[in-house]
Amino acid sequence: MTRTGAELHELAEVRVRELMTVAMRADPTGIGAALEDLAARGLVDGHTAAFLRRARRLTLAGAAALSAAVGTHRYRADADGTQRCLSCGTAEPCRTLRRTAEALTAYLGAQPYGIDRAEAWRRAETWLTRGGALRVAVVVEEFAEGYIARPIPYGQGEHERVVVVDRRTGGLTLWPVLPENVLAEQYRRYKLGLHLGLDPGSTPA
Structure with missing residues (x-):
């Protein structure tokens, strides 16, 4: 299915917000306690523990950076009603949005989780x-x-x-x-x- 630029923007925006929400809900204290327990039982190596300890902050930083990029490349209708990227000026899906949406879909799947x-x-x-x-x-x-x-x-x-x-x-x-x-x-x-x-x-x- 071919998506318009506006549809790609919505998809990317939803996925970025999803990343931010998941990371914000995570309890840093709980993560630390779980890591200590896993390390004490020899169930996690040093590299994995270092990643998990920083995962929340890394996710928030990445989501914030993506949010800035997606916000810059949003679509609005011009005088004749044509949807155009506010940054690139193109009526087609701009390269930034297309690549961002493709990367998010590749790692997170085609459908956003949404909220319950x-x-x-x-x-x-x-x-x-x-x-x-x-x-x-x-x-x-x-x-x-x-x-x-x-x-x-x-x-x-x-x-x-x-x-x-x-x-x-x-x-x-x-x-x-x-x-x-x-x-x-x-x-x-x-x-x-x-x-x-x-x-x-x-x-x-």
């Missing part, structure tokens, strides 16, 4: 209670493109919007309170608009 329901709940709950905001309960509903997180406030006050967490990227956007089937369709159109380089008018969380 529990991770969607964690992200939505963290955002909704940021800055010492009123503590809320969060109900998460699943649909094809992602997850709808509906806050249920404790005490007075009502939230007028819901948070949608994208299944592939983990990105958050704010939406009006709508029935699940209506919101799912609106979000599908929003994602299509992003692919086409349009401004769908959503509110990033």
Whole structure:
């Protein structure tokens, strides 16, 4: 299947974010303790232990560097609606994006892992209670493109919007309170608009 430049950019962006997320979730203290246990039992050699000890930082550094490159070579529609790389100016998939996507796919597989329901709940709950905001309960509903997180406030006050967490990227956007089937369709159109380089008018969380 031949992908457009915009599609390659999304693929690369998702995989880079995946690398960053996996590394950020890893517990450095747990890694150190596991290595000490393995070394004590003679189950790991020095070179392997040195790599594993640095793996989290190496992954974060690599993901940050890739994120900068992918961000520079993103695609936007020009005056006539043609999608072009903002760095290279080409309407075709630019060399940087193509090679980056090929390398990520070769090592990580063709499909991104995406996020599960529990991770969607964690992200939505963290955002909704940021800055010492009123503590809320969060109900998460699943649909094809992602997850709808509906806050249920404790005490007075009502939230007028819901948070949608994208299944592939983990990105958050704010939406009006709508029935699940209506919101799912609106979000599908929003994602299509992003692919086409349009401004769908959503509110990033």
